[in-house]
Amino acid sequence: MTPTPPKIRILLADDHTLVRRGVRLILDAEPDLEVVAEAADGAEAVAALRDIEVDLVILDVAMPRMTGLQAARGIARMRTPPKMLMLSMHDNEQYFFEALKVGASGYVLKSVADEDLVKACRTAIRGQAFVYPGAMSALVRDYLDRLNRGESLPRTVLTEREDEVLKLIAEGHSTREIARELTISYKTVERHRENILAKLGLRDRTQVTRYAIRAGLIEP
Amino acid sequence: MTPTPPKIRILLADDHTLVRRGVRLILDAEPDLEVVAEAADGAEAVAALRDIEVDLVILDVAMPRMTGLQAARGIARMRTPPKMLMLSMHDNEQYFFEALKVGASGYVLKSVADEDLVKACRTAIRGQAFVYPGAMSALVRDYLDRLNRGESLPRTVLTEREDEVLKLIAEGHSTREIARELTISYKTVERHRENILAKLGLRDRTQVTRYAIRAGLIEP
DNA sequence: ATCCGAATGGGTGCTGCCACCCATAAGTCC
DNA sequence: GGACTTATGGGTGGCAGCACCCATTCGGAT
Incomplete structure (x- = not known):
């Protein structure tokens, strides 16, 4: 055997x-x-x-x-x-x-x-x-x-700050609310949001929400 | 046999x-x-x-x-x-x-x-x-x-049509896209959306997305 | 016969979102 | 020291989302 x-x-x-x-x-x-x-x-x-x-x-x-x-x-x-x-x-x-x-x-x-x-x-x-x-x-x-080819790429797509903003957007907060929450300008939040949408290839807040839930970043 | x-x-x-x-x-x-x-x-x-x-x-x-x-x-x-x-x-x-x-x-x-x-x-x-x-x-x-007991069903809050619109909103489609998809007017979709928000007590599309995912109506 | 809900569509106006443009301070990497 | 990234902030304009207002049609229930 x-x-x-x-x-x-x-x-x-x-x-x-x-x-x-x-x-x-x-x-x-x-x-x-x-x-x-x-x-x-x-x-x-x-x-x-x-x-x-x-x-x-x-x-x-x-x-x-x-x-x-x-x-x-x-x-x-x-x-x-x-x-x-x-x-x-x-x-x-x-x-x-x-x-x-x-x-x-x-x-x-x-x-x-x-x-x-x-x-x-x-x-x-x-x-x-x-x-x-x-x-x-x-x-x-x-x-x-x-x-x-051995290239390193695992760079996290989003920066830490963008991750914060991403979560707040996904939780349904408005740009104004996020600005208050993070004590930064409305325009800065808008900028972060733009970068997030561009980096992730998303179109709007709705898709951000789904992305965050999928990625396990927030609870539904 | x-x-x-x-x-x-x-x-x-x-x-x-x-x-x-x-x-x-x-x-x-x-x-x-x-x-x-x-x-x-x-x-x-x-x-x-x-x-x-x-x-x-x-x-x-x-x-x-x-x-x-x-x-x-x-x-x-x-x-x-x-x-x-x-x-x-x-x-x-x-x-x-x-x-x-x-x-x-x-x-x-x-x-x-x-x-x-x-x-x-x-x-x-x-x-x-x-x-x-x-x-x-x-x-x-x-x-x-x-x-x-033979009683009629308490009816789900949303109508069939509203369910359709709800799903499409939650999937990230814009009002215009939904109108095209369902072959109805932009305004009608807006009306359905208003009714959905009112009936479910939600404020905007982002919350609709989370609701639909929570309710299991769509996949994240 | 009447009333109601569901589905359709229109108008008006405010606000927020998003896409472009721009700039500066601070830190890192080479 | 320059190049680059990150975080910060401003301006402008277009379009979408949302809240009100309105109406018509159709089918089912009373």
């Missing part, structure tokens, strides 16, 4: 039972992959990592209590963090960038085919970045090219 | 491959249930119903092109509509009421346990309403009580 090679140990975090079923079904069918634990939210996933050792964490981007992105930030700060693969419902560039920013090795959609999910796992384990196929925009391609 | 009883024929509509995997895995394991077709969005589901005959349609509430709720409205208008079971990611009253309003027999969360999903299917086929367990708020309980 030949000894089987060690399998890639996977922690699966998603709040939807049905999704966990589907993913587990696909991964456990592979000879080199094994789902060794499941978590129903981000906090649970982080807690589980303190008890068991895994090679790869598959995180749903949007989960209650602690979103996948928030969890990923925490996991990335561990001493020997496992690889991370973000699972998302949204074919969305902003999300994708957020995921890479927090240290994920890949980003796959819940609408992916089986083989792509398996491929993403193996790619992530090898330490390479995986892009969900079929939806790779020029923006994403550029980003990955730079990444592969 | 005893003849097997006819299985309940199910159409499964969800845009996420992984969810379809999970649901099919669970249902096909039951002796009396059989997933005979799948669809990746609402339009596909409606189209499929023209070709094949099913007893039950399981619809994801949020799908591209045509949402599950929209599809359900269309299906309900068929000559002999199949039973409908809405599948949602959100433990959310607004969604639940919407589902019942369009004629669904049940509403289950994607986080349900296997048995509950199976139970929901069988309950729907018997023509009874199914409420996802564990998340039945007082509001829902009241509603079902009234329903069982």
Whole structure:
């Protein structure tokens, strides 16, 4: 009897039972992959990592209590963090960038085919970045090219001040209110807002709100 | 050899491959249930119903092109509509009421346990309403009580048209875009928006966005 | 027959948002 | 020392959002 090679140990975090079923079904069918634990939210996933050792964490981007992105930030700060693969419902560039920013090795959609999910796992384990196929925009391609050439880019898009203003905008405050809150001029807030919209490629406050919620910066 | 009883024929509509995997895995394991077709969005589901005959349609509430709720409205208008079971990611009253309003027999969360999903299917086929367990708020309980006493529904605050406008506003579309989308006047959209703000007690589009996300009407 | 709600559309005016233009002080990087 | 970024602030103009006002049509309920 030949000894089987060690399998890639996977922690699966998603709040939807049905999704966990589907993913587990696909991964456990592979000879080199094994789902060794499941978590129903981000906090649970982080807690589980303190008890068991895994090679790869598959995180749903949007989960209650602690979103996948928030969890990923925490996991990335561990001493020997496992690889991370973000699972998302949204074919969305902003999300994708957020995921890479927090240290994920890949980003796959819940609408992916089986083989792509398996491929993403193996790619992530090898330490390479995986892009969900079929939806790779020029923006994403550029980003990955730079990444592969070793260029540093993880510069946070927004400055600290812009982050503050972003949050206040997303919380529904008017420009005037924000100015009062930060004790700066109305015009300065407008300037920050302009920069935020330009940098994130958004059009107005409504989109800022959705962005901030997606990114886990504020609660809905 | 005893003849097997006819299985309940199910159409499964969800845009996420992984969810379809999970649901099919669970249902096909039951002796009396059989997933005979799948669809990746609402339009596909409606189209499929023209070709094949099913007893039950399981619809994801949020799908591209045509949402599950929209599809359900269309299906309900068929000559002999199949039973409908809405599948949602959100433990959310607004969604639940919407589902019942369009004629669904049940509403289950994607986080349900296997048995509950199976139970929901069988309950729907018997023509009874199914409420996802564990998340039945007082509001829902009241509603079902009234329903069982034969009283008419307390009607959701917003009209169908207002719901449409609400979603489009929350998705970041401008008044002009919405007018074009719905092929109505700019002023009419403004009127709907005014009514929405008044009815929900909101002040502007930003708050509408957060409300819609909180209510689970749109994805962040 | 009447009344009401829902959907449609118009007018007017205020205010806020957003896109351009401009500048300066302080800090960092090379 | 210059180049660059960040944070600060001003001006101007256009258009959108929002709050009021108004009306018509249609269908269902009383």
